[in-house]
Amino acid sequence: MTATASNERIVESWRRxxxxxxxxxxxxxxxxxxxxxxxxxxxxxxxxxxxxVVDPEYLVVLGDEAALPWVEGARYLGWDGAALTLTTHQVLPSADLWRSAALAARGGAADVAALVIVLPEQVLIAGSAIVDADPVALAAVFAG
Structure with missing residues (x-):
């Protein structure tokens, strides 16, 4: 997953x-x-x-709400338009606008089907595909 940073602040605020x-x-x-x-x-x-979606710095796990694991400090995400964002807060003006801006900043060849996560501190754009959870791959990447 790659973090996309921009000098422009497109998120005005977050509300519950x-x-x-x-x-x-x-x-x-x-x-x-x-x-x-x-x-x-x-x-x-x-x-x-x-x-x-596995990256050496990030892990995103997708599934039915009841199937998702619980981990202290992890962030639960839900669909807000075409972007994933915090389940408990809404970004203003909108997650879709922030998603569009992040994809545009990434360049004209940005994949419009990319998984984009809008967070208060950054926008994450998945750099790898969404795949079935593979315990062996997870262990290899996140061996502690």
Missing amino acids: REPPLQAVAILGVGAVATALAAATHRRVADGAALRT
Whole structure:
């Protein structure tokens, strides 16, 4: 997953969302990604159907809300238009506008089908494909 930074601030503010979005993904960064990989491994071993985007710094796990693992410090995400964002907060003006700006900043060849995650501190654009969760691959990337 690559972080996209821009000198322009396109997010004016965040406000509490009521009701929260339905969680469809969970994001772990750094040490939280390592814990999320272990929790995902356990959920898959128990039969959960999960998909992942794996990067050495980030892990995104996608699936039904009930199947998603829980990890301290991870962020639950839901669909806000075509972007994933925090389930509990809404970005203003909109997640779709921030997504469009991030893809445009990435260049004219940006994949419009790319997985984009809008967070208060940055926009993440998936640099790899969404694949079925593979415990062996998770262990190799996030071996602690």
